[in-house]
Amino acid sequence: MRIRDYFKAACGESKELRWLLIVIAATGLVCFLWQIIAALSGLESGIFDSWFALSSDFKVVMVRPWTLATYLCLHYSVLHLIFNILWLLCFGSILTRFHPGRLLLQLFIGGGIAGGIFYIVSASFGGAWPGSYITGDSAAVLSVMSACAVLMPGMPIRLFLFGEVKLKWVASVCILLTIFGGGGSTAVSIAHVCGALWGVGQGWYVKKGKFIFNHKFHNNYTNLSVKHKSHNPSRAAQAMNTLDDHRRLDELLDKIRLSGYDSLSEREKIELNHISSRITK
Structure with a gap:
């Protein structure tokens, strides 16, 4: 073990x-x-x-x-x-x-x-x-x-x-x-x-910021805003968390596109990895 x-x-x-x-x-x-x-x-x-x-x-x-x-x-x-x-x-x-x-x-x-x-x-x-x-x-x-x-x-x-x-x-x-x-x-x-x-x-x-998952994230974000309308509190909370993840991901990807990957701090790199893992599950 x-x-x-x-x-x-x-x-x-x-x-x-x-x-x-x-x-x-x-x-x-x-x-x-x-x-x-x-x-x-x-x-x-x-x-x-x-x-x-x-x-x-x-x-x-x-x-x-x-x-x-x-x-x-x-x-x-x-x-x-x-x-x-x-x-x-x-x-x-x-x-x-x-x-x-x-x-x-x-x-x-x-x-x-x-x-x-x-x-x-x-x-x-x-x-x-x-x-x-x-x-x-x-x-x-x-x-x-x-x-x-x-x-x-x-x-x-x-x-x-x-x-x-x-x-x-x-x-x-x-x-x-x-x-x-x-x-x-x-x-x-x-x-x-x-x-x-x-x-x-x-x-x-x-x-260079050309993330192969970027378009997938964007499509998921679009679909989420249309489909996840629910009166179930747990589903609504989950949808809100996912929406926050997409917003934060867009911010990080915009920073990479403008200044390159090295412009991210170590904390932002870890955050990017964690958000990517959550969204692609």
Whole structure:
């Protein structure tokens, strides 16, 4: 129970982050078990890769398009799995503290798919050996890292032996180590770079105040003012609270559009996250 409580505390209020970590850890365990079973029974372990890892051959990907997503969940190195989980937990919890959990999913899935697409493109130009595969969610994790660096560059991160370091420098070092220290093919490095660039682009998009949920909020506000006319005191109170949330949200979004996301105070960022979570439930 203590481990479960610690896990929930580390992830904060984000269900999206918790489920991402659970899925990645569970599928990593399945990969390790398959390696053991294949070694003991004499089965060909590559059968698993052919169905779920992302091939460098475009024709194979066309037959198995789901591998653009499933390759993110495959890990055959314990260290690879552990470090990706830790980095995702660290930067994912920071991101979801101030932004909706859906942004985390958009960054993770979008960065992973973007990295996979450019892996295939690079491999077709000789960036990888024929018949090779890519596995792991490094491109997706780098997307989350780089978005955090764009959205909250000055946030202090306390590191052992180094003290407080700005988030942008921590993220930059992690990204460079992953891209240039992975020891993979050129196509793998390009996949990692594209994952990071996806995060930069999405972070810039959000920082400019172009919230993807803004129109949804506006539509909900319009519908609320028309539909929620009730003599039931509890429903009327709930409608009034929701209306106040929309008004406050509009104020915060207007401030972001005029002065950018960094113009918000830490309290306003937390308030924005909480209001977004309440409205999107």
